[in-house]
Amino acid sequence: MKRLLALVAMLLLPVDIAGAQPVPPGPGGRGTRGYWWYETPKASAAEEAADDVIPKPVIPPMAELAKWAPPRIAKLIEQQRDYAATVLTIDAVADFWRLQDFARRKARAFAGVTQLAMLTYPQLNARAANPMVGEARDALGAHKDQVRRQYLRAHAGEFALVMFARDSCGYCKVQWPIVQRFQENMGWQVSLMDLDRKPELGQRFGVEVTPTTMVIRRNSAQRMVIAAGVETYPNLAQMAYQAARLLRGDIRPEQWLTGAGEEDGFFDALANGPVSATDPRVIGGDLVDAQGPRP
Known part of the structure; x- marks a missing residue:
């Protein structure tokens, strides 16, 4: 029981x-x-491996492919590449390279139309603002140097250049004559701060690497590092020019790469209106420029 x-x-x-x-x-x-x-029951290992088989992509005629957007074409090329690498047949590999050839010809066609567009609308062409011919290039460089020099000398009493160094720093001995040359040409006051003798200055100004060159705006807490390490004189002058303009509010951060004499031109990021949501000219979500609001 x-x-x-x-x-x-x-x-x-x-x-x-x-x-x-x-x-x-x-x-x-x-x-x-x-x-x-x-x-x-769980699938066997053989059945799971069968799921990895890549299906053969359907390649449309070129007349239809020409109507596709680039992202769709790129996806088809990727699919054909994976399929060809899986089956390793001559026809599959050839189809992949036919698609690549189509993409190459499409890119070349775009480049050709781009050149025509640059000729039709020269304001979109960098060459119009930056000539590559020797004499014109030299004249443009001299103009930029003059604009930069006039600005820096005009505001020499408003700013100072400080270089932080150490006695054990060999690179500091290379950078200091460059800073002194800037003083001679631009009329700025320059100072050498020895962090070995006054280590508290490094903590106060957040300086760890020497040489470090900094622009300081007088009678204010504004300052900006313009060089960490050895910097050439032209670069030092350009960085000081940009720092002074930024600290004075003459440019916005988006215009940091806009060099002397390039304002309101091809290389000015804000020449045709704001490009960021933080720009004060963006009002109510609409971009405002010289032509007025744009949708």
Whole structure:
């Protein structure tokens, strides 16, 4: 009788048919999956490997492909590349390179139309603002130097140049004559701060690397590092020019790469209106420029 009862109890337990294993009873005394739960057997390794087979992409005729947008074309090329690398047939690889050839010809066509667009609208062409011919290039460089020099000398009493150095710093001995040359040409006051003698200055101004050259605006807390390490004189003058203009509010951060004499031109990021949401000229989500609001 006891053996019969034990056999009946085993038959009443919930069973995982797939693995022929009893399912442990849940809190209510029954299996959490129910009495007659059936779990689909897991796929074999061979079946899982079959899922990795890449289908052959459908390549449309070139007349239709020409109407596709570049992202769609790039996706098709990627699919054909993966398919060709999987099957490694001559035709599949050839189809991949046919697509690549189509993309190459499309890019060359775009470049050709771009040259025509630059000739039609010269204000979009960098060459109109930056001539490459020797004499014109020299004249433009001299003009930029003059604009930069006039600005720096006009504000010489408003700013000072400070170089932080150490006695053990060999590069500082190279940078200091360059800073002195800037003083001679621009009329700015320059100072040499020795961090070995006054280490508190390094903590006060956040200087760890020597030489470090900094523009300081007098009678204010404004300052800006313009060189960390040895910097050439032309670069030092250009960085001081940009720093002074930024600290005075003559330019915005977006115009940091706008050099002397390039204001309101091709290389001025804000010449045709604001380009960022933080620009005060962005009013109510509309871009405002000389032509008025634009949708």
